[in-house]
Amino acid sequence: MQLERPPKSAAEIATLPAIGSTECTQFLRGAGRSLDPETLVWVIRAAVEIRNTELIEVAGSDLAGAGEPAAPGSRRTHAEKVIWAVARRFGFPSDAAILAEFWRASLDGMWDAVLAGRDQKPFWEANFGQALYAKCLDVGRPLFRRWKREVSIESVPPLRGGDVGGEILSRLGEQVILQAIRRLPPQEAHAAMLHWVDGRPVDSPDPDSVRNVMRLSARQVHNLLSNAQRRLAQEPAVRDLREAS
Amino acid sequence: MTKDIDRIKFELLNICERGATVDIASWVERFPEHREELLDFWLWARPRGESDESPPPGSASLADIARDALQRACLAVSLGSEWLKPLVLEAEGHQIAGQLQELRKQVPSSTPTSRRAFRRAVVYAWVIEQLAAVRVTVSRLATQKTTYLLENSLRLHLFDSHQKKPLGPYDHFARYRDAEPIAARKRWIRIVGSTLEVGEQAREVQLYARRYLRSIELALALTQLFAKLTDDQLETLATVHWVGCRLSVADQSIAPTMVLEALQKDTEWSAKLKRTNFSYEKVGAALRMLIALDLLRKP
Numbered sequence: 001m002q003l004e005r006p007p008k009s010a011a012e013i014a015t016l017p018a019i020g021s022t023e024c025t026q027f028l029r030g031a032g033r034s035l036d037p038e039t040l041v042w043v044i045r046a047a048v049e050i051r052n053t054e055l056i057e058v059a060g061s062d063l064a065g066a067g068e069p070a071a072p073g074s075r076r077t078h079a080e081k082v083i084w085a086v087a088r089r090f091g092f093p094s095d096a097a098i099l100a101e102f103w104r105a106s107l108d109g110m111w112d113a114v115l116a117g118r119d120q121k122p123f124w125e126a127n128f129g130q131a132l133y134a135k136c137l138d139v140g141r142p143l144f145r146r147w148k149r150e151v152s153i154e155s156v157p158p159l160r161g162g163d164v165g166g167e168i169l170s171r172l173g174e175q176v177i178l179q180a181i182r183r184l185p186p187q188e189a190h191a192a193m194l195h196w197v198d199g200r201p202v203d204s205p206d207p208d209s210v211r212n213v214m215r216l217s218a219r220q221v222h223n224l225l226s227n228a229q230r231r232l233a234q235e236p237a238v239r240d241l242r243e244a245s
Numbered sequence: 246m247t248k249d250i251d252r253i254k255f256e257l258l259n260i261c262e263r264g265a266t267v268d269i270a271s272w273v274e275r276f277p278e279h280r281e282e283l284l285d286f287w288l289w290a291r292p293r294g295e296s297d298e299s300p301p302p303g304s305a306s307l308a309d310i311a312r313d314a315l316q317r318a319c320l321a322v323s324l325g326s327e328w329l330k331p332l333v334l335e336a337e338g339h340q341i342a343g344q345l346q347e348l349r350k351q352v353p354s355s356t357p358t359s360r361r362a363f364r365r366a367v368v369y370a371w372v373i374e375q376l377a378a379v380r381v382t383v384s385r386l387a388t389q390k391t392t393y394l395l396e397n398s399l400r401l402h403l404f405d406s407h408q409k410k411p412l413g414p415y416d417h418f419a420r421y422r423d424a425e426p427i428a429a430r431k432r433w434i435r436i437v438g439s440t441l442e443v444g445e446q447a448r449e450v451q452l453y454a455r456r457y458l459r460s461i462e463l464a465l466a467l468t469q470l471f472a473k474l475t476d477d478q479l480e481t482l483a484t485v486h487w488v489g490c491r492l493s494v495a496d497q498s499i500a501p502t503m504v505l506e507a508l509q510k511d512t513e514w515s516a517k518l519k520r521t522n523f524s525y526e527k528v529g530a531a532l533r534m535l536i537a538l539d540l541l542r543k544p
Contacts, residue, residue: 053319060315107314134254142339190284208270
């Protein structure tokens with residue numbers, strides 16, 4: 001992939017004092033916060049090449065926030081904004097311990113990718129926000145599943161009455177549906193999303209069908225969907241809707 | 246060459262964020278080796294919907310975490326990547342653990358005694374090939390520890406004769422009796438002192454390995470994870486696993502001090518405590534990874 005650096009970042013890099021010089025460190029101490037995150041990643045990677053940890057610390061603080069705790073109203077760093085946005089998406093802010101674990105793992109993942117260098121992870125200099133967002137999603141998914149503590153299907157009561165398939169789900173808001181599906185065990189969630197949200201057929205020989213996308217037999221997919229239905233029926237939003245209908 | 250999964254996810258997220266429809270079927274068709282991972286990522290990568298503007302966290306503890314991460318990044322630049330990697334590996338471990346739990350629900354097929362030596366040779370050679378794809382050299386120690394950890398992850402019932410040796414769990418029979426001699430004879434591997442290389446006929450192994458590894462995808466994910474570790478880290482991981490399995494407490498409540506005390510009492514392994522890869526921090530990192538991988542369950 002050709003590295004397409006954002007124009008602002010390219011202009012900033014062109015005017016930076018020489019990496020490793022005292023002027024460069026002083027410049028970053030004064031103006032680092034105003035630089036694009038892609039520029040800061042470029043600086044950190046250049047500092048790694050000359051093993052200048054002072055420069056990494058200065059640019060790293062501006063990128064990820066390692067200075068004073070953010071006071072209300074103060075400007076957060078580029079990384080903080082992204083990690084916080086993903087944390088909210090997973091619902092982690094309601095649990096201080098899981099939020100701290102997520103924050104730590106996201107930052108470690110970010111540093112691992114930044115230190116891996118331009119050859120291995122060039123896209124961190126093309127769009128830092130998006131690259132970190134993807135990393136945070138990766139970090140957050142297993143934490144979310146552990147946090148939500150999946151229950152075994154045996155302990156979920158069998159379905160009685162109305163079907164909890166596409167018809168019931170279609171009456172819920174998109175975000176509510178997505179959140180409910182994301183709480184399912186992985187394979188059930190994939191099948192539910194592909195069938196009920198994306199509207200793909202299960203049994204069709206078509207390459208776009210659920211069984212072909214998941215590379216499972218139609219019977220296995222139906223089993224997954226059946227278990228997903230049982231679990232979804234326990235979701236408060238779905239239960240309210242079924243009881244009201 | 247397989248495209249970097251992080252880059253694939255980055256591109257997928259870019260399309261989602263632009264509000265365009267992602268045809269996930271075409272993505273898994275292009276990258277079938279990442280099928281499950283891409284489907285799971287896609288669940289979360291769909292358009293955000295809600296606004297991400299939110300109040301600042303304003304938490305001192307999060308600033309402490311950021312400061313700590315920055316310090317470890319600086320140490321990683323000066324002293325080596327393992328200063329950052331254990332925690333990153335832990336996150337990968339959690340992903341694998343979920344799939345392992347699913348696999349363990351299935352009853353493994355039994356291995357006929359007459360085929361056991363052959364199967365051990367296949368898996369042993371396959372492990373060497375996978376390690377060689379990541380590591381510059383593949384030591385016998387790395388191979389032995391990886392097969393030990395694979396056995397305990399996938400319940401293969403193939404490498405269950407490890408014994409306690411000075412450098413951790415070791416399979417004497419694999420070295421002298423079956424796996425290694427057979428694999429060398431069939432030219433699946435080459436033995437160069439204590440280093441093992443991929444042999445000219447290694448391709449033959451792929452066909453059989455798929456049958457004997459229960460889940461080739463999981464075996465691959467685990468081996469790639471272990472391949473990133475140094476020999477010292479693998480020794481620590483396998484030794485802590487051996488000790489942890491024999492402590493009579495639930496895996497979540499095992500603390501590094503318990504493992505260190507058990508090692509101290511063990512005349513054969515107490516000397517390990519003088520080595521840096523058995524420091525409190527290194528044992529703690531190994532424990533976190535084993536717990537994340539759900540590997541400390543009692544057999």
